[in-house]
Amino acid sequence: MSRKVIIAGNWKMNKTVAEGVALVNELKPLVANVDNAEIVVCPTFTTLSAVVEAAKGSNIQVGAQNISWAESGAFTGEISADMLKEVGVEWVIIGHSERRQYFGETDKTVNQRTKTALAAGFKVMLCIGESLEERENGTTNDVVKTQLTGGLEGISASDMENIVIAYEPVWAIGTGKTATPEMAEDTHKACRSVVADILGQEVADAVRIQYGGSMKGANSKELVGQENIDGGLIGGASLSAKDFSELIINAVG
Ligand code: PGA
Numbered sequence: 001m002s003r004k005v006i007i008a009g010n011w012k013m014n015k016t017v018a019e020g021v022a023l024v025n026e027l028k029p030l031v032a033n034v035d036n037a038e039i040v041v042c043p044t045f046t047t048l049s050a051v052v053e054a055a056k057g058s059n060i061q062v063g064a065q066n067i068s069w070a071e072s073g074a075f076t077g078e079i080s081a082d083m084l085k086e087v088g089v090e091w092v093i094i095g096h097s098e099r100r101q102y103f104g105e106t107d108k109t110v111n112q113r114t115k116t117a118l119a120a121g122f123k124v125m126l127c128i129g130e131s132l133e134e135r136e137n138g139t140t141n142d143v144v145k146t147q148l149t150g151g152l153e154g155i156s157a158s159d160m161e162n163i164v165i166a167y168e169p170v171w172a173i174g175t176g177k178t179a180t181p182e183m184a185e186d187t188h189k190a191c192r193s194v195v196a197d198i199l200g201q202e203v204a205d206a207v208r209i210q211y212g213g214s215m216k217g218a219n220s221k222e223l224v225g226q227e228n229i230d231g232g233l234i235g236g237a238s239l240s241a242k243d244f245s246e247l248i249i250n251a252v253g
Contacts, residue, residue: 003208005224006164006231007248008040008063008125009238010093010212011047020047023241024054030245034059037231037252040091040125041238045079052088063091063125066099069112081120092117093233095127095151097170107150114151114163123162125210125233126151128191132171140169141190148194157203160195165209166233167191172213174235181222181229184211188228217246224251 015023020043031039042063043051052062068078084092094117095110110126117124128147130140144167155163167187169179179187188209196204211223212233223229232251237243 003206003230005037005252006040006208006210007037007220007234007251008042008091008093008166008210008232009234009244010042010065010096011044011238012065012098012235013044014239015043015047017047017050020044020051021054023239024051024058024060026241027060027245028055028058030241031059031248034248034252037248039248042091042093048084048089049087061090062088063093063123064089065093065096067092067094067113067117067120067122069109069116071116081116081122084122085120089122091123091125093125093127093166095147097127097129097168097173101170107147110147110151111153111155114155118155118159118162123164125164125166127166127168127212127233129168129170129173129213135169135171140187144187144191145194148191149198152195152198155199157199160199160203160207163207164231165191165195165207166212167209168212168233170213174214176214178214178219178223179211181219181226184223185226185228188226192228215247217243217250220247220251 040061040063064084068080094113099105128144130143134143192204208230210231210233211229215232216237
């Protein structure tokens with residue numbers, strides 16, 4: 001089963017408009033020859049429009065970091081599908097652990113946002129992952145099962161063509177601690193088998209599962225080289241064009 005590698009940069013709350021445009025302009029020539037991976041950058045809302053413009057005509061796609069489940073109305077601080085459509089975004093990240101940890105995101109809201117995003121024609125990176133405590137008490141597979149079951153409730157096999165799963169162990173995000181390739185591979189395998197239980201083996205074999213958590217140029221090849229790891233969702237190392245391009249080229253070059 002060949003699944004195209006997808007490597008996305010989650011800029012989180014970093015980069016002004018000018019900085020984001022400069023990063024993309026620097027990144028474009030560095031990755032222009034990469035044709036065996038999809039490349040996505042996910043800036044903040046205010047930077048999206050300018051980055052979409054800067055990325056035009058390149059092999060860099062653009063994603064947002066959140067999307068409301070509601071169409072419009074009294075949802076202070078949220079962003080709607082129409083608004084993201086208008087600026088030309090193709091992807092949305094949903095359910096990042098920082099959203100879950102600091103902003104009350106749950107499997108239910110992840111599911112609602114995912115349904116809204118798919119209905120509006122976006123592609124979704126749906127994030128899951130266990131905490132350090134859960135890893136240490138041996139419940140990782142139960143946690144990802146619960147998150148996937150809740151997040152994918154009511155999602156059809158054909159919807160899954162527009163969903164990528166991002167497995168991100170929370171203890172490895174921004175900490176410099178990477179899951180070993182074997183550890184990550186084991187959990188990716190477990191995630192794929194949960195998808196098989198919910199939607200069948202064919203869907204499970206086709207769905208791409210990214211790894212996230214301190215991925216960098218030095219470890220991207222080994223991680224993405226694992227059978228069930230189909231790319232990465234990158235925080236820190238996506239904030240520099242040089243680091244991000246190195247990570248991508250090492251992973252798939
Ligand atoms: P990190 O973040 O690469 O800085 O660990 C990954 C993520 O949160 O998506």
